[in-house]
Structure formats: structure tokens, C-alpha cells
Amino acid sequence: MADMQELVTVALDAMGGDNAPGEIVRGAVDALNGNAGVRVILVGRQEEIEKVLAGLGNYPKDRLSIRHASEVIEMGEPPVNALRRKKDSSIVVGMKMVRAGECDAFITAGSSGAALAGGQLLVKRIKGIERPPFAPILPSAKGPVLLVDCGANMDPRPSHLVQFAQMGSLYMKNMCGIESPRVAIVNVGTEEEKGNALVKETYPLLQACEGINFIGNIEGREIPAGGADVVVTDAFTGNAILKTLEGTASVLIHGIKDSIMQSTLTKIGGLLVKPALKDLLRKFDATEYGGAPMLGLTGLVVKCHGNSTAKEIRKSIEQCILFKEKRINEQLAEAMAPEPAE
């Protein structure tokens, strides 16, 4: 039996997302079977969770437990109200477990708004961090790219973007092993003098920021091409970029698959091309990289896509293991600590 002291403990919202609880529970079991160093606590309605578990094969029972939570926050509910009203919802219970140190991370595929508000209101920020951003991995031709922020801070200040750059660098260095991650800010051109008011104010601050490899502006076109490792922007623009990229990739990939299914000849052609296409399709598979971590909280909160399947849940659990092993939060706390008063 594994030493419980050394295990990474992940709480998982079993009720969140379009495919809950089935795919969520399946993802947890897959992650447990594939990773000896993790313990999962499924948060949600015990009876429903047990029903799914009963239909699954073997799994390490000593590393899987259920924390009953009787309520569910629905996608359309106003988040702050929902958090106040549904104290026994899976999201509120899971967030409080993070805050209390009962687990290292909480993963949900449920309401983005509730995940965001819950992170801000129920889980404490690391000292020195002004605004925790959502930082998902984007697919690109050259591999993973971190986008900060993609949904948390709609009208941020320049100092917030500078912190996004610092946190994003530290994350990509440790999680993806990139020695000196290239940091860029989203702009409408590559020339220094371009942009809206926010970018014009932020640019010189990023130039002056020590400890990051700031390479200047990046246009939307260069993001899927892999022109930077960390892409910094406000949450509104980031959200538009993330969803446009995922939407375009999805439309094209589905279009390719539909084309291949059109006739016997195209099906044969598809079989011949498929092995060569596989690598490209995998690179642009949004489920490949897990969910979007909210950086800068005392524990990790990860938001998965609403339509997550078992695979994205498993990848997100593995992301939490690496996050803990690499001691990202300890490093963030050290790097972002406020200057001591003289």
C-alpha cells in the first residue's frame, strides 16, 4: 500500500459538466489505475457516484473515496448567488476542502462562473498575488502554449498583466520543461507603438520586468503557429482567442472527418492518410492538455471544459500531480512575495 503521506490528493467535482457523473468518475478511475501517487476524492451525490463505480472494473479502492454533497450548481445560475445559496453543492464543498488543506487540488467541469467566483471567494490567494488568472494550454504547431488570462479578469490593470507574465513563465518552465519561456503580449501588430490603452501601458512594464524572457507583441496569427510559450492578455481577449482557436480547429477537424466518410473511395483515402494526420490532430485536440488552472491560489483549482470526457479528467488529474510535484505554489509564493517593508 502506498504511503498516504506522500500521495497527491485531488478532489473532483463528480457532478459538474455535460457528462457527469459517468465520464467524471471514469476519468478518476483511469487516473488512479495509471498513477500510483494520487488519491482522488469524488465530491457529489454519493448514491449516483456509487452507481457509476459499480459498473466499472477494478480500481485501487484505498485511494478513491467519496465526499457526499447533496446539491449541484447548474450552468446558468448567477455564480455568486449560487455559491451563497447552495452551501452543500459539490463546488462549494470542493473549494472549502482546498482552503482547509484537505486536498492539494480541486477539479471541476461545472459552471465556469462558479469555479471563478469560488476560487476568488472560497480559496485564499497566495500573498502578493493581486488577481488569480485562468491559464489554459492552447494547442499550437510547436506544442503547448500558455494563455493568461482567459476568463477571470475582464478589465485588468497593467500590473495584473505583469503578474500573469511572471506566473505563466514559472508555470511553463516547470510544467513543460522550457528553460526560458518566451513571453509575449497580445496586440494588433508587432510594432511597439500599437495597441489599445491597456497594452500601451503594460508593454514598458513587461520590458522592465526582471526574470522573464519578454519578446514583445504577438498577433493572433502567430499564436497557433507557436510564436510564444506564454501569451499574456486580458480575460476578455484571451477568452475570444481560446474559443476562436478551439472552434476553428473543431470545425476543420470535423470537416476533414466528414469528408473522409463521404464515400468508399474517400474512406480508403482516409485510411492511407490517417497515420500521417494523427500527430497533427493530436496536437490540436483540446482534451490533450487537461483543464485551465487558476494560478495564484493557495491550492490548485482546475476548470475543465463543460463537455469533458474521461480523458480530459484523467489528464487534469495528472496535471495536478505534476503541479504538486514541481512545487509550483511554493515557488509562486516565493517569487511573488511582496517586498518587505524597510
Add this chain to the structure above:
Amino acid sequence: MADMQELVTVALDAMGGDNAPGEIVRGAVDALNGNAGVRVILVGRQEEIEKVLAGLGNYPKDRLSIRHASEVIEMGEPPVNALRRKKDSSIVVGMKMVRAGECDAFITAGSSGAALAGGQLLVKRIKGIERPPFAPILPSAKGPVLLVDCGANMDPRPSHLVQFAQMGSLYMKNMCGIESPRVAIVNVGTEEEKGNALVKETYPLLQACEGINFIGNIEGREIPAGGADVVVTDAFTGNAILKTLEGTASVLIHGIKDSIMQSTLTKIGGLLVKPALKDLLRKFDATEYGGAPMLGLTGLVVKCHGNSTAKEIRKSIEQCILFKEKRINEQLAEAMAPEPAE
């Protein structure tokens, strides 16, 4: 011989873009050969233009002329300075021809900044229009989608976005024959209460705006899926969306082509799949829809991609013909006229 009175006259920046003057001049000749109702004036260095023309085949010489302009505004030059300093540049000369009514439209694949500033400073606005936006067509799974604004107004006011919605509706109704174009505003979710400060202020104004079919918020994901006909946003976000969509499509389409070229087997497979793929690839071909018109100026200004080839130039000229035939500017002037004082 065609009646000169009825021809649409298009001035074309022969010096702008990565492939000038060769591809630009070729695009003009292709457009002339394919469309009897247009006259093209090539603006730029006469000698260089004549050299390209000498290498081309037959074309209707009575409908092609050259307006000599000795200077060229380079891509990196600060636009306002460049417009002031280079009075004999192709962009300044072309813009002044629009203002003077010597032509109906001016097309350039040169500096975006100079096209933008030139439109604002050298060509007059239609009375009642506060801020002319750039409005390119985006490809989508369901056909063309108009994105307003994508580069002109970085920090717009809510009233500007309302005008973008009105102008965009009129444009799509006439140019694409959509009876009641669906207008949406870019947001981070579909719920009414979401968004940044600008969207929250603009949303109720769009709801109250008569004469448009406002369908609410649209997320980035739904844009390539064709979830609206007119997508309204600030220029900063619009630019990020346009370029992310084009960049993602480009990376994937190149990736598919590379995969097909990998071996003899994949090449055979590619031949079998290609006819079925053709329609999809054409839909997401950025050159298919011409350039981005700047709406609300007394004459039409169209900005093409910097890497435009003859095909995009020809499509843009055809776009100018339709714009004139449909009397878009006359309709805009009528629809957007300021309320008369009592």
C-alpha cells in the same frame, strides 16, 4: 466599347503588399478580363507597373490606366507621419482620388496603419457616422460572416458598436443577400450579464436598436461555426479573433497538406480524399472573400492582406463592383443620417 459613364472605377495601390507590383497588376488584369463593368487605375511607379504589364497577355487597354505616384509607404513606417511626409505615395494619391470622386473605391495591400489613417484623415466620413470600422469577411462552416470592427477603433464607445451593428447589417443584407442578418456581440459567454465594461454597456443599446436582428452574445467558439452573420466587437478583440481564426486554419490546412505529401501511400490517399475536402478548404480560404472594407467613408477603401496574390486582388475588385451596384454608401448615408433638429 462599354459606356464609360456606367463603369465602376477602382483605384488600386500597385505598390502595396509583399507581392507588389507583380501579383497586384496580375489581379487587376484578371478582374478586367472577367468583369466588363469595371475600370481600374493602377496607382504607383509607372515604369515598374509597365514592366509587369508588358509580360502579361491581352487585357482591355481602354479600361486600364496608370496614375504615376513616385513614393511608397513601407510596412513599418509610423502611419500618420508617413502620410504627411510622402505626399506622392500610392496610398496618399489613391485616397485623394477617392475623396475627389475620381474613383468609387481604392484598394491597398500595403500598410494597414496607413490605410486606416488615410481613410480617417484623407477620405471624408459619411455624415452621421462616428467611427468607420474595418469589416472583413470571416470564413465559417455556414459561409461568410462579417466581423466589425477588426482594426480601426481600439477603445471604442458603446455608441460606436451600435453603428457597427447597423452598418454591418446593411452590408451583409446587400452584399450576401441575407434577408435579416443575425447580429451578435462578442462575449465570454452567452448569458446577458457577462462581459467587460464595454459589452455590458453596449448590450442594452443593441437590444433597443431598431432595424437590426440582434440575437445576443456570441462566444469565439460559435464564430467559425457560423453562429451569426454580423459579429460586433472592439477592434482589439476583433483583430485577435480574425488573426487567430486565420492562423489556426492556416496551420491546420498546411498540416493536412504536409501529411498528404509524406509518402507515396499518403499521396494516393490524398488524391482520393481531395475532391471531398475541396469544399471545406475553399470555405476557409482567406483569399476567397476579398479584402476588409472600411465602412462609412464617402468612397470605399478596401484593405487586403499584406501577402495578397492576384486572386485576392481580383476578388476585392469584384467586391468593389458589387458595393457600388448595390448602392451601399447611398443606403448608409440615408440610414445613418443624423436626426434633423426640430
